[in-house]
Each structure stands twice: as structure tokens, then as C-alpha cells.
Amino acid sequence: MTTKKYIKLILILGSLTALGPFSIDMYLPGFSGIAKDLHTTVAKVSMSLSSYFIGISAGQLLYGPLLDRFGRKKPLFIGLLVYILASLGCVYVADIDSFILLRFVQAIGSCAATVASVAMVRDLFPVKDIPKVFSLLMLVLGLSPMLAPTIGGYVTEDYGWHTVFFILMCMGMAILIAAQVGLPNSYKPDTSISLKPKPIISNFLKVLKEPQFFTYAFTGSISFSGLFTYVAASPIIFMDIYHVDAKTYGWIFAFMSVSFIGSSQLNSVLLKKFSSEQMIFGALITQSVIASVFLILAVNNLLGLYETIAMLFLFLGCLGISNPNTAGLTMAPFAKNAGSASALMGAIQLGLGALASFAVGVFVKDSVAPMVVIMTSTTIIAFIVLNIGKRFIKEKVEVSKDDDVLVGH
Known part of the structure; x- marks a missing residue:
């Protein structure tokens, strides 16, 4: 070529x-x-x-x-x-x-x-x-x-x-x-290839039954719904509550992306030393601590515009590390059904993201606290799912070091 x-x-x-x-x-x-x-x-x-x-x-x-x-x-x-x-x-x-x-x-x-x-x-x-x-x-x-x-x-x-x-x-x-x-x-x-629902559904079910798939797909998607919560809440938080204009809001959003992208680049460096499992575990623990501190500050009205930006920046950084690793381990067992596995992983991630952003539309009105409550609970639930799911994985399929994984936005 x-x-x-x-x-x-x-x-x-x-x-x-x-x-x-x-x-x-x-x-x-x-x-x-x-x-x-x-x-x-x-x-x-x-x-x-x-x-x-x-x-x-x-x-x-x-x-x-x-x-x-x-x-x-x-x-x-x-x-x-x-x-x-x-x-x-x-x-x-x-x-x-x-x-x-x-x-x-x-x-x-x-x-x-x-x-x-x-x-x-x-x-x-x-x-x-x-x-x-x-x-x-x-x-x-x-x-x-x-x-x-x-x-x-x-x-x-x-x-x-x-x-x-x-x-x-x-x-x-x-x-x-x-x-x-x-x-x-x-x-x-x-x-x-049949377009009848039955073979398509049975294909998806086969993928879903794989313990490594459901453990990491759900761990990744539940913690990732923190990102969707932020995306949906950010116009309300910054423009309605902190009264920044549309141009400033655009710049704040761009600055937040730096955290997510920067940490996913850092991830590839850290993978030379640590396994994907260790990275996910570490990222989720850090994310739980950050979210809990964020929640305490929000409930006690200790957050101004800059404090909110700083806490969100740290929170999104943890997602940039856990997300590529959960995606890699979710996809690792599938040489054959990669298409179905990838579609199913995307659907779970976006479906949970839709739920999170729906919750934002219902609860986030004139305070930052409801957004932080949603973020903290998704992080802690993801951590619990990870630790329960791990018990079901009999033989683990590793991600080979030269595989790169595409991550949905």
C-alpha cells in the first residue's frame, strides 16, 4: 500500500x-x-x-x-x-x-x-x-x-x-x-449470515456467558458511566450553577479531555511494569477515594468553580487508566466472535451511560451534589462487581502486550 x-x-x-x-x-x-x-x-x-x-x-x-x-x-x-x-x-x-x-x-x-x-x-x-x-x-x-x-x-x-x-x-x-x-x-x-433474531441473540448470549467478558465488561461500563454522568451534567453545572458562558464552557470541557487522554497515554507506559488487573484494581481504589472526598466537599458546600474542575480532572484521570484495561480484558477471550463481543461491550457501556445521563436529567438541578452522588455510587458498585466477578474466572486470557484496544467514547 x-x-x-x-x-x-x-x-x-x-x-x-x-x-x-x-x-x-x-x-x-x-x-x-x-x-x-x-x-x-x-x-x-x-x-x-x-x-x-x-x-x-x-x-x-x-x-x-x-x-x-x-x-x-x-x-x-x-x-x-x-x-x-x-x-x-x-x-x-x-x-x-x-x-x-x-x-x-x-x-x-x-x-x-x-x-x-x-x-x-x-x-x-x-x-x-x-x-x-x-x-x-x-x-x-x-x-x-x-x-x-x-x-x-x-x-x-x-x-x-x-x-x-x-x-x-x-x-x-x-x-x-x-x-x-x-x-x-x-x-x-x-x-x-442470518438476520433472523434467534441466531443473532444466541450469538450474543454465548459471549455474555463468558465470565471474563461479563466481569470486565460490567466493571468497565459501570465505572465508565461516571464519564457519561459528567458529560450530561457539565452544561448544567458550569453554565447554570457557576454561570460561565458558552465559550468558556467549551474550553473547560477541552481541558477535562486532557486528563482522560493524558492518563490513557500514561497507561501504556505503566503496562510495562504492571498487569492490566493491577491497573484496574489500583485505578478503581484511587477513583473511590477521589469520589468520596468529592462527595464530602459537595455535601458541605465547599466547592467553587475551580475546586469542582480540579476534582473532576482527577476523577476522569482514573477512568483513562481503567477503561483501556477493562476493554482489553473484556475482548481477550474472543478470537472468533470479536465482532459480536465488541458490539455487545459497546452496547452495555452506552446503555449504562444512557441510564446515568438520564439520572442527571432527573436529579441535577441547582447543586453539584447529585452528580457526585451518581459518580461515587457507580465507582463503588464497579469495584464490588470486579471483586465478585473475579471469583468466576477459571482460566484467564491475557492481553498480549502488542495488542492495542479501541475504546469507545
Whole structure:
């Protein structure tokens, strides 16, 4: 493969990967504007985030079988088309319920891009290059939550929140054209794959029964729902409670991403010395201590804007360490069912994330405390699940040192 072709493929796959995070983070600075225009509360607007997470969660399970059955490009084309139309709908939306529904449809569409990009890395690159390609895509995934809210903050302040969805629609169109023109047909449709619910469900059940899968998938997903809690609560916390403007909010959000990305880079250094299990255990203990201190401060009203930012920064740092390791150990036992295992892991993670962000919409109104309560309880539950689940694992499958694991946002 020529360098030019290699770069072209990475750029297209990277843009497919970035569509999801941009759709999640770019409109966050517009929450109070959306609430005002649609005559509702910011907490109700945050339900549109939950509906987006539910959409991605369901979409993960849906596209896995479709991409194997019909090849990569057809489902990708249809998914992106759905995404473009839903984004257009969001530009002209008149009430909050239609907005929440359109965000769900938008998520189902964008999910095609996320799942297809992972599948196509496996199709297009030789096995020895796959970890390197995934690392590059991880960089895109990492930069997206830094760039998206900052850009969104400026667009919202200067042109209003409708423009954000117009930009997302244009991104969808550009990616659709690039994917159709620039990506080869990397996979022959496999007509033997049944799309009947029964074989698909039995495949997922087989994956679920593996003790190493359920232990680390649930440990990882429950602790990771702390991140979703933060994402959903952050517009309410920073813009409603601490009264920062949309641009400043975008910068705060970008600063928080540094913690998550920095610690996941530190993770690869620490793995030379420690095993994945030790890393998860250490990260969860540290995270429990940080969350408990955070809770004591929140309940006693000892948190200002800067203290809140500092505590969240430390909390997210622990997730950057535990998340790649739980993902690696979750996927390790599956040489054959990797697609189903990866889809199921993504669905569990996003499903629990949707629940957490839903709880934020219900409980977080005028204080930081409910957000911290949710974060502390998810961390402690994850720690308990880890210690109970470990007892069921008879033979442990290790992650080989040169494997890189793709982590969902």
C-alpha cells in the first residue's frame, strides 16, 4: 500500500470515527439556548443526550450483523443518509420532544460510521499494522472531545445553536461522499449470515456467558458511566450553577479531555511494569477515594468553580487508566466472535451511560451534589462487581502486550 493511499484511508476512517464524538459534544454549549428557544429546562434538554446514547447503544447491535451480511458500504451509506436527514430536522425543530426523538434517529445513523470504521480497519490493513492504525484512530477519538465543544462554544455564542446542527449535517455529507468515493469495497457480503433474531441473540448470549467478558465488561461500563454522568451534567453545572458562558464552557470541557487522554497515554507506559488487573484494581481504589472526598466537599458546600474542575480532572484521570484495561480484558477471550463481543461491550457501556445521563436529567438541578452522588455510587458498585466477578474466572486470557484496544467514547 502506498503512503498516499495509507494516509487517505486513515483520514477517511478517522472522520468516520470522529462523527460520533462531534455529534455528542458539539451541541453541549448550546444547552441553555436550546432550553430557552424550545421553552423547556436545561435538565429536559439533557434527555436528548440520553436518547442519543440509547440510539448508539441499540445501533451497535444492529449494524454488526448488517455490515457482515451486506458488505460495508451499503449499510454505511444508508446510516449516513439517516444521520444527514436527522441533523437537518434538528436545525428546524420546534419542540423538545421532537428534538429528543430526532437525536435518537441521528444516533442510529451515526452509529453506522463508528461500527463500519472498526470493521474496515480489520479488512483493509495487514494484522501487524492494526494496532498502529487503531492508535491513530484513538488520537482522533481523543482530540474530538477537545475540539468539538470548543468549536461548538464559539459557533453557539456567535451564530446560535441551530448552526451547530447545520455544521453536523455538512460533516455528514462530506463524510458520505468521501467514504463512497475513497473507500474500497473491503468485504464481500456474506449471504450465509442470518438476520433472523434467534441466531443473532444466541450469538450474543454465548459471549455474555463468558465470565471474563461479563466481569470486565460490567466493571468497565459501570465505572465508565461516571464519564457519561459528567458529560450530561457539565452544561448544567458550569453554565447554570457557576454561570460561565458558552465559550468558556467549551474550553473547560477541552481541558477535562486532557486528563482522560493524558492518563490513557500514561497507561501504556505503566503496562510495562504492571498487569492490566493491577491497573484496574489500583485505578478503581484511587477513583473511590477521589469520589468520596468529592462527595464530602459537595455535601458541605465547599466547592467553587475551580475546586469542582480540579476534582473532576482527577476523577476522569482514573477512568483513562481503567477503561483501556477493562476493554482489553473484556475482548481477550474472543478470537472468533470479536465482532459480536465488541458490539455487545459497546452496547452495555452506552446503555449504562444512557441510564446515568438520564439520572442527571432527573436529579441535577441547582447543586453539584447529585452528580457526585451518581459518580461515587457507580465507582463503588464497579469495584464490588470486579471483586465478585473475579471469583468466576477459571482460566484467564491475557492481553498480549502488542495488542492495542479501541475504546469507545
